Every structure is written in structure tokens, then in C-alpha cells.
Amino acid sequence: MLIAFEGIDGAGKTTAVPLLVTRLVEKGHKARALLKRSPVVEPAFAEEQLTALAERLWGVPHDSRIASLGSAHWVYLNAAYFAGLRQAVATGEEHGVVVTDSWINKFVARVVTNGDLGLEDVLGALRLVRQPDLVVLLDVEPRTASARKESTTVLERGSLASAEDDFVGYQAVVRTTLLSLAERAGWRVVATGERTAEEVADEVAALVDGFLTDR
Numbered sequence: 001m002l003i004a005f006e007g008i009d010g011a012g013k014t015t016a017v018p019l020l021v022t023r024l025v026e027k028g029h030k031a032r033a034l035l036k037r038s039p040v041v042e043p044a045f046a047e048e049q050l051t052a053l054a055e056r057l058w059g060v061p062h063d064s065r066i067a068s069l070g071s072a073h074w075v076y077l078n079a080a081y082f083a084g085l086r087q088a089v090a091t092g093e094e095h096g097v098v099v100t101d102s103w104i105n106k107f108v109a110r111v112v113t114n115g116d117l118g119l120e121d122v123l124g125a126l127r128l129v130r131q132p133d134l135v136v137l138l139d140v141e142p143r144t145a146s147a148r149k150e151s152t153t154v155l156e157r158g159s160l161a162s163a164e165d166d167f168v169g170y171q172a173v174v175r176t177t178l179l180s181l182a183e184r185a186g187w188r189v190v191a192t193g194e195r196t197a198e199e200v201a202d203e204v205a206a207l208v209d210g211f212l213t214d215r
């Protein structure tokens with residue numbers, strides 16, 4: 001069982017993972033965290049292969065000429081990573097509920113903002129990447145997310161999409177795409193607003209507990 005958070009940069013996804021795992025365990029579920037960039041999975045071969053891909057995705061310096069490879073390169077590299085990670089999580093079902101800080105959808109919302117690939121083409125290219133059993137979109141105003149973050153990277157400011165280098169403006173576009181994906185795919189949307197991370201986790205734990213009980 002895979003449960004994933006989505007949301008713009010600074011939505012609180014990484015913070016929410018351990019808070020949700022703790023609450024699920026308290027409610028009697030077997031649950032563990034899986035951080036997107038650290039693919040701790042079995043067997044060792046799968047972990048080695050995915051770790052090598054994670055290094056190519058997130059280990060490159062922030063000032064790298066990412067655009068020189070074109071958006072399609074990043075779509076297929078992300079697809080290779082998430083398809084393998086999804087399969088490895090499905091194979092290890094005995095671990096119970098696996099909670100991850102992000103799936104491929106934030107990347108989708110980002111890459112279509114570049115303007116060279118359309119949403120339908122990107123979704124078509126990702127058709128073979130199985131989605132999580134439940135996606136929870138943590139929805140937040142980009143200004144609130146900006147105030148939370150100590151620093152932002154060039155990618156988070158959308159410098160691939162425009163020369164403006166503007167975190168709030170870029171994340172507003174990414175947020176709109178994520179909300180439309182949520183409606184289309186039936187994700188749960190949790191508005192984080194000015195609530196604390198603990199309050200957000202309480203609401204998510206209640207909805208996940210209901211989801212697990214109904215299955």
C-alpha cells in the first residue's frame with residue numbers, strides 16, 4: 001500500500017511524512033516512511049539501481065545546464081525511477097503502508113510549465129508508471145510556502161520556464177496544474193493554510209485511517 005503526498009515546493013510534504021507514520025502506527029497500522037530521494041527498498045539490487053538513478057535526478061549541481069538535455073530526457077529519467085520504485089514497493093507489500101513525500105506528479109506539473117511539452121503528452125509518456133494507492137495533495141498559497149522556506153533553488157523559482165526567476169509566480173502555475181490533476185485523478189486535497197504541521201498531520205491521518213478501513 002503506497003500513500004504519497006504531493007504539493008508545491010514548501011507545501012510541507014517532507015515534514016508530514018514522519019508525523020503521518022507516527023499517527024498511523026498509533027492507530028494500529030503497520031507503516032513506514034520512504035523519502036523520494038532515498039530509495040530504501042528490497043532487494044539490494046533494486047536499491048542500488050534506484051540509488052544510481054536518484055543520483056542522476058537529484059545529485060546534479062543546481063547550476064547544471066538541465067535544459068540542454070530537453071524536457072523529454074527528464075520525463076523518461078523520472079519515469080524510469082518512479083516505475084522501478086513503484087514496482088519495488090509493490091513487491092514489498094508485507095511492509096504494510098509506505099508513506100512517501102512525493103510521487104512523480106510535482107515533476108509533471110513543473111515540466112509542463114516549461115512550455116515545450118503538453119500535459120497530455122507528458123501523461124501519455126508516463127502511462128506505464130503506476131500511481132500510488134492514495135495521493136494526498138497538500139495545498140498551500142505560494143506566498144505561505146515562500147515564507148516557510150529558508151532558501152529556494154533555481155528549479156524551484158522556475159528559471160527553466162522563464163527568465164523571471166520568481167518562486168511565487170512559478171509555484172502558482174505549478175499549483176494550478178496540481179489542483180487540476182487532483183480533480184482529474186481523485187486525489188484528496190488538504191488545505192494547509194496557516195495550520196501547524198501537527199494539525200495538518202491529524203487531518204491527513206484521519207482521512208488515511210478512513211481510507212484503509214474502507215478497503
Ligand SMILES: Nc1ncnc2c1ncn2[C@@H]1O[C@H](COP(=O)(O)OP(=O)(O)OP(=O)(O)O)[C@@H](O)[C@H]1O
Pocket residue numbers: 007008009010011012013014015016101148149192194195196197198200
Ligand atoms: N503546516 C506548516 N506550517 C508551518 N510551517 C511548516 C508546515 N509544514 C512544514 N513547514 C515548514 O515549511 C518548510 C518546508 O517544509 P517541507 O520541507 O516539509 O516542504 P516540502 O513540501 O517537502 O518542500 P520541497 O518540495 O521543497 O522539499 C520547513 O521549514 C517546515 O518546517
Ligand SMILES: Cc1cn([C@H]2C[C@H](O)[C@@H](COP(=O)(O)O)O2)c(=O)[nH]c1=O
Pocket residue numbers: 056057058066067070071074078106107110111114155160
Ligand atoms: C526539465 C526539468 C527537469 N527537472 C529535473 C531536475 C530534477 O533532477 C528532477 C526533478 O526534481 P524535483 O526536485 O523532484 O522536482 O527533474 C525539473 O525538475 N524540472 C524541469 O523542468
